[in-house]
Amino acid sequence: GAVVSQHPSWVICKSGTSVKIECRSLDFQATTMFWYRQFPKQSLMLMATSNEGSKATYEQGVEKDKFLINHASLTLSTLTVTSAHPEDSSFYICSARGGSESGEQYFGPGTRLTVT
Amino acid sequence: DAKTTQPPSMDCAEGRAANLPCNHSTISGNEYVYWYRQIHSQGPQYIIHGLKNNETNEMASLIITEDRKSSTLILPHATLRDTAVYYCIVRAASGGSNYKLTFGKGTLLTVNP
Numbered sequence: 001g002a003v004v005s006q007h008p009s010w011v012i013c014k015s016g017t018s019v020k021i022e023c024r025s026l027d028f029q030a031t032t033m034f035w036y037r038q039f040p041k042q043s044l045m046l047m048a049t050s051n052e053g054s055k056a057t058y059e060q061g062v063e064k065d066k067f068l069i070n071h072a073s074l075t076l077s078t079l080t081v082t083s084a085h086p087e088d089s090s091f092y093i094c095s096a097r098g099g100s101e102s103g104e105q106y107f108g109p110g111t112r113l114t115v116t
Numbered sequence: 117d118a119k120t121t122q123p124p125s126m127d128c129a130e131g132r133a134a135n136l137p138c139n140h141s142t143i144s145g146n147e148y149v150y151w152y153r154q155i156h157s158q159g160p161q162y163i164i165h166g167l168k169n170n171e172t173n174e175m176a177s178l179i180i181t182e183d184r185k186s187s188t189l190i191l192p193h194a195t196l197r198d199t200a201v202y203y204c205i206v207r208a209a210s211g212g213s214n215y216k217l218t219f220g221k222g223t224l225l226t227v228n229p
Contacts, residue, residue: 004159034216043203044160044219093159095217105217107152107159 002028006108021079021111023094029074030096038091084115120204125224134191138204141185151189153200194227
């Protein structure tokens with residue numbers, strides 16, 4: 001299957017700082033990328049959907065000014081957690097799909113964010 | 117709100133077939149059944165998907181009932197590395213630029229030696 005990478009794989013930051021997470025589709029062009037968040041022992045929750053060159057669509061309850069998403073190219077999307085707080089500590093996972101009709105959506109390995 | 121119901125956990129002996137059930141009684145005619153799995157602390161991995169017919173690939177087989185209200189994922193020869201949470205998800209067919217995978221709680225499959 002297609003490969004999606006994330007960087008960094010884990011990050012520790014201080015409360016009040018901002019953190020940027022990168023998501024790349026390595027061998028296909030991702031027309032749509034998705035960002036999920038997963039708290040311990042819970043399932044994945046979709047945060048937002050982004051199409052290349054367009055503004056992201058956020059799920060209800062997700063603050064768009066706090067979680068900035070940029071999908072500037074067909075292979076790269078970034079999630080910036082602004083003014084991070086300890087409650088933002090979570091496992092952030094991106095996903096990407098191409099423009100084909102096949103429908104598969106591929107996931108990155110995730111980024112573990114810890115805010116101290 | 118997930119449209120599927122799965123048992124919270126299952127056990128399987130190594131080398132045996134693992135049969136994971138999923139109920140999706142409200143599935144619409146244009147919705148596919150997708151299966152993903154998530155090994156601890158990793159991103160989900162795509163396994164297989166289908167619409168009406170049974171499907172098979174190098175990882176698994178997907179059996180969908182004729183009325184499409186339920187399906188079974190079959191791992192023919194489970195190994196210890198197949199221990200993971202398995203998610204059954206229904207999603208509309210492609211056609212729109214955005215469609216979302218909504219994850220439920222899944223089934224924790226534990227393969228025992």
